[in-house]
Amino acid sequence: MQENRLFEALLDVIPFAAYAVDVETYEVVYANKMMSESLFAPREEFCWKKVFGQEEICSWCKVPDLKQRSRQYKNEKLISSFFDEATDKWFQAFDELISWPDGRTVKYTILVDISEQKEIQASMIKTHAKLAIQSKKLQQANKKLKYLSEKDYLTGIDNRRSYFKKGIELFEASLDEPYDLYVAMLDLDRFKSINDTYGHNIGDEVLKEFTxxxxxxxxxxxxxxxxxxxxxxxxxxxxNQDDVIAKLETIKNKIKAIDLKVDDKSVNVSVSIGFDKKIATDKSLDILLERADKYLYEAKNEGRDKLKFRV
Incomplete structure (x- = not known):
C-alpha cells in the first residue's frame, strides 16, 4: 500500500530505533531501519518476542496505561525508562497511540539508549554517597576534636581552657537582680598521699568518682x-547565698561518703572548698578566683574537709 510505504519512509529517517505495535494483537506492524537491525526475532509477530526477546509481555509494557490514559484523560503519550536485561542497556521510551494508515490503532515507540547517562548518574550517586560518608566522618572527627579541645581527658568535665572561656563569658554578662555570680575552688585533700599509697590508677579512679x-x-x-x-x-x-552554701556543703559531704575500696580497704576521700561572690570592683574572673582560692587554703589550714567563704 503506497500510503503505508510513504509513512514508513518518513519514520525511517528518525535517528533512533522506532517501531509500532497493534494495541489489540501486540503484532509489530512496523520497525524502522535502526530498529530492524537490532530485532531479536525478526520472524516473530508479537512485540515482546520480536523486539525484546522476552517469553511473555514485557514488564515495562505501556499499552494498558496508554489505553487507560486515552479513555480518562484524552492523553495518549507517555515517557518512561526501563532496563532491558537482554541487551544490558537502559532505554527511554517515548510511547504514543496513533492511527496507522491502515486504520489500526498502534503504540508508536521511539527508543533512546540512555545507558551512558545512567552510568554517569550512577557514578555521580556513588560520588555523592562517598562524599556524604566522608562529610559525616569529618563532622564526627570535628565533633571529637571539639570535645577533646574542651573536655578534660580523664574526667570528661570542662578542661581549663573551656572553663575559662565559659566563665569569662558569664563573668562579663549582665545578671538580672537579684542574681549573683559565685565561684568555688575545690581541692581533693591529701591526693598525693592517695597516689603514693595506692598508685596513679587508683588516683585516677578517685578523680573520676569525685567528678x-x-x-x-x-x-x-x-x-x-x-x-x-x-x-x-x-x-x-x-x-540566694544560703542555697549556694547548702549545695557546696552537700558536695563536701557526698565526697566524704565516697566508698572506693582497694584490696578490701576503703580509700578515704575528702575535699576542701572555698568560695566567694562577685562584687562591683572585680575587674576579671581571675580576681574572683584568687579570693575563692584564699578561702580554699583557709579550709586546708583549718584541718581540711571544710567549706570556707566570706561571711
Whole structure:
C-alpha cells in the first residue's frame, strides 16, 4: 500500500530505533531501519518476542496505561525508562497511540539508549554517597576534636581552657537582680598521699568518682572544670547565698561518703572548698578566683574537709 510505504519512509529517517505495535494483537506492524537491525526475532509477530526477546509481555509494557490514559484523560503519550536485561542497556521510551494508515490503532515507540547517562548518574550517586560518608566522618572527627579541645581527658568535665572561656563569658554578662555570680575552688585533700599509697590508677579512679559525684549535684547551667591535678572549680549563678552554701556543703559531704575500696580497704576521700561572690570592683574572673582560692587554703589550714567563704 503506497500510503503505508510513504509513512514508513518518513519514520525511517528518525535517528533512533522506532517501531509500532497493534494495541489489540501486540503484532509489530512496523520497525524502522535502526530498529530492524537490532530485532531479536525478526520472524516473530508479537512485540515482546520480536523486539525484546522476552517469553511473555514485557514488564515495562505501556499499552494498558496508554489505553487507560486515552479513555480518562484524552492523553495518549507517555515517557518512561526501563532496563532491558537482554541487551544490558537502559532505554527511554517515548510511547504514543496513533492511527496507522491502515486504520489500526498502534503504540508508536521511539527508543533512546540512555545507558551512558545512567552510568554517569550512577557514578555521580556513588560520588555523592562517598562524599556524604566522608562529610559525616569529618563532622564526627570535628565533633571529637571539639570535645577533646574542651573536655578534660580523664574526667570528661570542662578542661581549663573551656572553663575559662565559659566563665569569662558569664563573668562579663549582665545578671538580672537579684542574681549573683559565685565561684568555688575545690581541692581533693591529701591526693598525693592517695597516689603514693595506692598508685596513679587508683588516683585516677578517685578523680573520676569525685567528678561524677559532683556532676550529679550540679544544675545544667553550672560550670564545672578541672584546672589542673586535683584542683577544680565551679561557677554558678544564684539569688540566694544560703542555697549556694547548702549545695557546696552537700558536695563536701557526698565526697566524704565516697566508698572506693582497694584490696578490701576503703580509700578515704575528702575535699576542701572555698568560695566567694562577685562584687562591683572585680575587674576579671581571675580576681574572683584568687579570693575563692584564699578561702580554699583557709579550709586546708583549718584541718581540711571544710567549706570556707566570706561571711
Amino acid at each position: 561524677q559525684t559532683i556532676e550529679l549535684l550540679l544544675d545544667e547551667n553550672d560550670i564545672f572544670g578541672r584546672l589542673g591535678g586535683e584542683e577544680f572549680s565551679i561557677i554558678l549563678v544564684s539569688d
